[in-house]
Amino acid sequence: MQSHLLAVLDGFGANPGLMVGAALVAAVGLQTAIAVFIGARRLHHLQRQARLEQDRLNLTLRAARIQSQTAEAEKASWNGWRKFTVARKIRECEDVYSFELQPHDGKPLPTFKPGQYVTFGLDLPGHGKQVVRCYSLSDAPQRRDRYRVTIKRDAKPGYPPGVASSHFCDQVRESDILNVKAPAGHFAIDTEKETAAVLISAGVGITPVLSMAKAVVASGSRREIWFFFVCRNRHDFMLQSEVEALAKAGNIRVQVCFSRPDQGDVKGRDYHHEGRLTADLVKSLLPSSNYDFYLCGNGAFMADLFSGLTTWGVPESRIHFEAFGPATIKKTSDTTSLRRKTGEDSPGPQCSVTFAKSGRTVRWEPGATNLLEFALSHGIRMDSGCCAGSCGSCLVAVKSGEVVYLNPPDSTPEAGSCLTCICRPKGDLILDA
Numbered sequence: 001m002q003s004h005l006l007a008v009l010d011g012f013g014a015n016p017g018l019m020v021g022a023a024l025v026a027a028v029g030l031q032t033a034i035a036v037f038i039g040a041r042r043l044h045h046l047q048r049q050a051r052l053e054q055d056r057l058n059l060t061l062r063a064a065r066i067q068s069q070t071a072e073a074e075k076a077s078w079n080g081w082r083k084f085t086v087a088r089k090i091r092e093c094e095d096v097y098s099f100e101l102q103p104h105d106g107k108p109l110p111t112f113k114p115g116q117y118v119t120f121g122l123d124l125p126g127h128g129k130q131v132v133r134c135y136s137l138s139d140a141p142q143r144r145d146r147y148r149v150t151i152k153r154d155a156k157p158g159y160p161p162g163v164a165s166s167h168f169c170d171q172v173r174e175s176d177i178l179n180v181k182a183p184a185g186h187f188a189i190d191t192e193k194e195t196a197a198v199l200i201s202a203g204v205g206i207t208p209v210l211s212m213a214k215a216v217v218a219s220g221s222r223r224e225i226w227f228f229f230v231c232r233n234r235h236d237f238m239l240q241s242e243v244e245a246l247a248k249a250g251n252i253r254v255q256v257c258f259s260r261p262d263q264g265d266v267k268g269r270d271y272h273h274e275g276r277l278t279a280d281l282v283k284s285l286l287p288s289s290n291y292d293f294y295l296c297g298n299g300a301f302m303a304d305l306f307s308g309l310t311t312w313g314v315p316e317s318r319i320h321f322e323a324f325g326p327a328t329i330k331k332t333s334d335t336t337s338l339r340r341k342t343g344e345d346s347p348g349p350q351c352s353v354t355f356a357k358s359g360r361t362v363r364w365e366p367g368a369t370n371l372l373e374f375a376l377s378h379g380i381r382m383d384s385g386c387c388a389g390s391c392g393s394c395l396v397a398v399k400s401g402e403v404v405y406l407n408p409p410d411s412t413p414e415a416g417s418c419l420t421c422i423c424r425p426k427g428d429l430i431l432d433a
């Protein structure tokens with residue numbers, strides 16, 4: 001082999017023509033290689049530029065879409081009650097029904113932020129006052145002709161079943177007309193963001209977070225979403241087919257827990273984990289704590305998760321939650337912001353609250369967040385709805401004294417009254433409750 005190579009080189013040395021030819025071939029080869037390299041780089045550059053241009057165009061289109069949707073939503077929104085027809089009533093599982101609602105006036109509907117709720121005003125026989133209740137919108141906002149709510153009969157053992165939820169389950173029929181207030185609420189996911197998010201719910205708490213997950217899928221975003229849900233077993237698994245459909249979108253990871261699986265329930269087919277849905281389970285599956293968290297479920301469930309997540313190092317500002325009644329979670333940031341607003345160093349004023357109709361006077365407790373929770377914790381019945389100062393159900397007349405608001409009310413309450421779910425006393429207070 002070596003001798004063969006030497007012979008070839010010898011041949012070149014002996015033949016200058018051959019050497020020139022070889023040099024020419026090498027030069028042409030090199031030139032071609034350089035041209036191919038430059039061409040490939042230019043092509044790569046052009047492709048990159050086209051991609052950047054496409055991204056810029058997408059962003060412009062997205063911004064224009066948001067602008068037009070916001071303008072449209074503002075135009076189509078309404079104040080006070082609007083009549084809606086029940087277009088469909090669907091039985092989801094035992095004691096849970098979905099209601100699809102179409103505006104009776106046939107005019108367009110404003111879009112809503114996924115996670116928001118609507119407020120119903122029910123005039124029920126035997127109830128002097130209108131019964132006002134909030135229900136989360138359970139479908140994606142992309143559907144523009146109707147809204148959907150999903151309602152579970154609320155029944156505490158040993159007490160009469162819930163007034164409004166029982167009315168919806170037993171009495172409301174297709175083609176009935178209902179009074180509805182426009183979508184409201186701050187528990188909402190921003191579908192224009194790309195940050196990874198974890199949606200965690202229990203039972204009927206699934207409604208706002210299902211809307212969030214469906215909205216992300218419908219927007220075409222590739223955002224990473226984890227969807228954790230717990231119920232007793234498949235008989236309780238409301239909206240199951242919609243949860244299963246989420247799992248087919250590549251970026252949504254669905255994890256279902258059954259706390260008490262039934263004989264026919266199959267792990268791997270109907271659910272992923274047996275037992276409670278805890279912060280430890282969430283921690284064991286997530287690669288890090290770097291997510292925005294959205295929680296909805298009963299009080300104890302949310303309190304456990306909130307405490308588990310904050311202990312893990314998730315900042316309170318990244319944990320969002322919706323309580324379907326007076327809140328059980330107190331963020332330290334809420335107390336701090338309240339102290340800043342009232343200019344107080346102590347967590348609350350030294351004062352007493354008199355509930356005139358109930359004939360009770362109670363010393364205000366420094367740890368209490370708002371008047372509604374304070375009253376309920378002392379066994380004083382008060383109406384409540386959104387617990388966020390929007391729906392007006394907890395409005396009570398102030399007979400004497402002043403209140404301070406934790407959050408600004410969505411609309412100013414009538415003079416001489418206060419929205420008890422978002423305020424607390426400034427000093428001694430007498431309420432007409």
Ligand SMILES: Cc1cc2nc3c(=O)[nH]c(=O)nc-3n(C[C@H](O)[C@H](O)[C@H](O)COP(=O)(O)OP(=O)(O)OC[C@H]3O[C@@H](n4cnc5c(N)ncnc54)[C@H](O)[C@@H]3O)c2cc1C
Nearest residue numbers: 134135136151152154155156159162163164165207324386
């Ligand atoms: C923002 C928001 C969104 C919501 N979204 C949804 C949703 O999507 N789906 C849903 O199903 N719900 C939702 N809710 C809850 C809903 O608004 C109602 O609170 C729920 O349906 C109960 O109302 P009710 O009139 O049926 O029960 P109520 O009549 O208000 O009774 C409530 C509970 O008290 C019990 N009770 C009755 N008498 C007594 C007594 N003397 N002492 C103690 N307890 C008693 C009842 O058995 C019942 O369990 C949401 C709530 C909020 C604030």
